[in-house]
Amino acid sequence: MLNRQLGSTAARQASPGGGDGRPSTSTSPRAVDMTQHVLASGGRARSPLLADVTTPLLSSTVVRGPDGRYYSTSPGQQQQQQQQSRPASALSGRSEPADAGAMDEKAAAAAAAAAEPGGKKPGAASAWLRLFRMARPEYRMLGGAVGLLLVSSGVSMAIPFSMGKIIDMATSAGAAMPYGLTPAQGFGALAAVFAVGALANAGRIVLMRTAGERMVARLRRDLFGRVVRQDMAFFDGSRTGDLVSRLSTDTAVVSRSITSNVSDGLRAALSAAAGVAMMVVVSPKLTGVMLGIIPPLALWGVVYGRFVRRLARDTQQAVGALSRVAEERLGNVRTVQAFSGEAAEEARFDGEAQRILALARREAVASALFFGGNGLAGNLALLAFLALGGRMVLRGEISVGDMASVMMYSGYVGMSLGGLTAFYAEAMKGVGAGERLLELLDRRPAVDAAAPGVRLAGPVETIAFAAVGFRYPARPDAAVLRGLSLEIPAGAHVAIAGPSGKGKSTLAALLLRFYDPSDGRVLVNGHDLRTLQLHAWRRRLALVPQEPALFAGSIRDNLLYGNAQASDAQLVEALERADAWHFVERLPAQMDTYVGERGAALSGGQRQRVAIARALLAQPEVLILDEATSALDGTREARVLGALHGGAARARRMTVVTVAHRASTLRCSDTVVVLGDDGGVAEAGAFDELMLRPDGHLRRLMAAQQHAQ
Numbered sequence: 001m002l003n004r005q006l007g008s009t010a011a012r013q014a015s016p017g018g019g020d021g022r023p024s025t026s027t028s029p030r031a032v033d034m035t036q037h038v039l040a041s042g043g044r045a046r047s048p049l050l051a052d053v054t055t056p057l058l059s060s061t062v063v064r065g066p067d068g069r070y071y072s073t074s075p076g077q078q079q080q081q082q083q084q085s086r087p088a089s090a091l092s093g094r095s096e097p098a099d100a101g102a103m104d105e106k107a108a109a110a111a112a113a114a115a116e117p118g119g120k121k122p123g124a125a126s127a128w129l130r131l132f133r134m135a136r137p138e139y140r141m142l143g144g145a146v147g148l149l150l151v152s153s154g155v156s157m158a159i160p161f162s163m164g165k166i167i168d169m170a171t172s173a174g175a176a177m178p179y180g181l182t183p184a185q186g187f188g189a190l191a192a193v194f195a196v197g198a199l200a201n202a203g204r205i206v207l208m209r210t211a212g213e214r215m216v217a218r219l220r221r222d223l224f225g226r227v228v229r230q231d232m233a234f235f236d237g238s239r240t241g242d243l244v245s246r247l248s249t250d251t252a253v254v255s256r257s258i259t260s261n262v263s264d265g266l267r268a269a270l271s272a273a274a275g276v277a278m279m280v281v282v283s284p285k286l287t288g289v290m291l292g293i294i295p296p297l298a299l300w301g302v303v304y305g306r307f308v309r310r311l312a313r314d315t316q317q318a319v320g321a322l323s324r325v326a327e328e329r330l331g332n333v334r335t336v337q338a339f340s341g342e343a344a345e346e347a348r349f350d351g352e353a354q355r356i357l358a359l360a361r362r363e364a365v366a367s368a369l370f371f372g373g374n375g376l377a378g379n380l381a382l383l384a385f386l387a388l389g390g391r392m393v394l395r396g397e398i399s400v401g402d403m404a405s406v407m408m409y410s411g412y413v414g415m416s417l418g419g420l421t422a423f424y425a426e427a428m429k430g431v432g433a434g435e436r437l438l439e440l441l442d443r444r445p446a447v448d449a450a451a452p453g454v455r456l457a458g459p460v461e462t463i464a465f466a467a468v469g470f471r472y473p474a475r476p477d478a479a480v481l482r483g484l485s486l487e488i489p490a491g492a493h494v495a496i497a498g499p500s501g502k503g504k505s506t507l508a509a510l511l512l513r514f515y516d517p518s519d520g521r522v523l524v525n526g527h528d529l530r531t532l533q534l535h536a537w538r539r540r541l542a543l544v545p546q547e548p549a550l551f552a553g554s555i556r557d558n559l560l561y562g563n564a565q566a567s568d569a570q571l572v573e574a575l576e577r578a579d580a581w582h583f584v585e586r587l588p589a590q591m592d593t594y595v596g597e598r599g600a601a602l603s604g605g606q607r608q609r610v611a612i613a614r615a616l617l618a619q620p621e622v623l624i625l626d627e628a629t630s631a632l633d634g635t636r637e638a639r640v641l642g643a644l645h646g647g648a649a650r651a652r653r654m655t656v657v658t659v660a661h662r663a664s665t666l667r668c669s670d671t672v673v674v675l676g677d678d679g680g681v682a683e684a685g686a687f688d689e690l691m692l693r694p695d696g697h698l699r700r701l702m703a704a705q706q707h708a709q
């Protein structure tokens with residue numbers, strides 16, 4: 001039986017080179033349309049990814065997964081649910097708790113601080129090196145690509161030289177093909193060399209793209225794995241849309257910046273170096289003219305690259321905000337339409353889109369200045385080159401072919417310099433996006449379910465809250481629980497009652513160790529919950545939360561989430577126990593009926609019953625029902641409660657903790673614990689006994705409810 005609360009006094013407290021088909025001019029389009037790229041890649045990656053990742057991110061009922069792991073409600077959804085439930089309760093006349101409104105700025109800042117990893121941000125170079133190390137599994141493939149790059153670049157660099165020789169051969173009578181080749185043989189050999197170069201280039205593109213995509217996939221998996229294991233304080237301060245944007249867009253930007261971009265950069269560096277060398281060989285004097293413009297251009301490039309890095313980070317954030325708005329508002333489209341909020345939402349979305357546009361405009365102006373300046377400098381250098389080169393040809397210091405070679409090489413060098421700048425800008429973009437990824441990848445959850453810990457040898461004997469005080473990390477100023485003590489023996493059926501917003505669901509969250517108490521301890525068989533291996537502990541529990549959401553899939557898929565090994569007979573039995581079989585049986589495809597996104601194609605009561613069946617399938621030792629039957633009518637609720645609290649259920653010795661408001665639900669439990677205004681237990685005892693107390697808390701609570709009806 002439940003012991004009375006133990007008092008709550010003392011403890012109370014308050015590409016250049018055209019390598020992969022891109023135009024090979026120095027005004028690289030890669031750098032010019034950064035925002036478009038970000039958006040385009042976001043858009044491309046988002047649709048398939050959203051379908052894949054938002055579902056787990058939006059999971060709700062806490063149950064064991066098919067892999068035996070424990071899965072829990074996401075705050076993104078909690079926020080959505082809160083947003084949905086607010087207007088709904090307003091419509092139904094239910095009053096909201098005074099302190100349950102939207103997070104104020106201070107709280108949001110506290111939540112964000114709780115969600116942010118500590119520590120200094122790495123510098124650009126070290127961040128980039130770290131990102132580069134993350135490509136380690138692709139090193140072999142990237143190495144192969146670099147080998148092929150050397151081949152194709154070698155061939156490219158031979159072109160101007162060969163062309164110069166051919167021009168000389170065509171313009172002077174005595175010139176002949178080298179190595180005594182006939183013109184046909186010479187042209188044939190050149191064509192063969194070009195073919196080898198083309199093949200090497202094609203191979204390089206395949207290897208590089210494959211390596212890039214593999215890296216994106218791995219980054220996404222690692223990031224998702226890291227995010228899905230974060231503690232609830234993190235999710236309280238994060239927005240799902242933002243996280244999805246990091247998963248989709250940032251990963252693609254980072255991967256590109258250290259795979260294809262590195263290849264393009266390397267190609268540009270090689271071309272520039274080889275081009276300069278060849279120019280020097282052919283005519284050092286002419287080379288001097290062309291190279292005079294390099295130092296100012298390099299400096300200009302560094303300034304531009306830094307600017308782009310900042311801009312990339314802002315753009316990634318703005319894209320994240322846009323995704324967030326789209327995700328939240330489309331995810332709650334019923335609420336939007338019910339309140340005729342379409343135009344307001346359109347304006348809100350447009351506001352986010354305009355922010356991105358403003359950033360893109362700044363980037364466009366910066367790119368225009370940069371590449372325009374580059375082009376002008378290149379053209380002026382070319383004029384000087386033609387003036388000097390023409391004079392040298394007239395004086396017989398160099399041949400026309402040599403001048404043509406140097407001109408072509410200088411074109412290559414110019415393109416390569418543009419390529420190097422684009423490489424730098426792209427690398428900085430990668431760092432901008434990478435910093436956001438590294439923040440997430442580096443974040444260690446405060447509550448780590450995989451951390452080693454004590455595994456209970458036998459069954460759960462007692463669960464105790466010992467002088468527990470609790471404040472949500474997002475609202476450190478507001479104490480929800482203070483010095484709360486209660487004990488729940490194994491097999492007991494305990495109901496938690498109390499006015500709205502007094503911490504009933506919080507007790508369930510503490511039991512699952514979504515959060516650690518700010519004071520006091522939660523004990524299981526005398527072990528502090530913090531010392532238990534959390535996955536092992538959570539596998540002993542199942543929670544049906546206040547507004548259970550199902551996954552988009554069939555009823556069967558959702559049930560199997562509770563126990564992947566369950567047979568059809570077990571699924572039907574669980575549905576029967578949850579009083580759900582009678583309606584599932586009549587659905588067009590029965591258990592294979594698609595339930596819609598988050599179970600939207602079922603009624604609230606049907607969703608609740610499927611969620612109860614799913615929790616029962618997990619065969620928990622402790623079942624936590626957080627107003628899990630609130631959407632059912634009296635008859636249906638009585639049946640479900642009969643199945644959960646009746647003789648057959650008791651024979652299973654399952655401990656049942658029920659959070660409830662209704663008398664019909666509360667009286668099914670052996671003991672009712674009423675939470676008081678002071679954050680502790682106001683009274684506890686059998687329902688009937690408490691109702692007999694003339695000025696008892698439960699009696700007043702029930703009277704107030706009756707009065708309200």
Ligand SMILES: Nc1ncnc2c1ncn2[C@@H]1O[C@H](COP(=O)(O)OP(=O)(O)OP(=O)(O)O)[C@@H](O)[C@H]1O
Nearest residue numbers: 099100236472474475480500501502503504505506
């Ligand atoms: N994730 C959160 N971050 C910050 N504050 C929270 C969070 N969740 C709940 N709270 C606040 O903690 C208090 C207790 O919330 P809880 O959900 O436990 O109340 P409850 O008694 O279950 O209410 P109800 O009967 O309305 O479901 C409320 O004031 C609520 O606003």
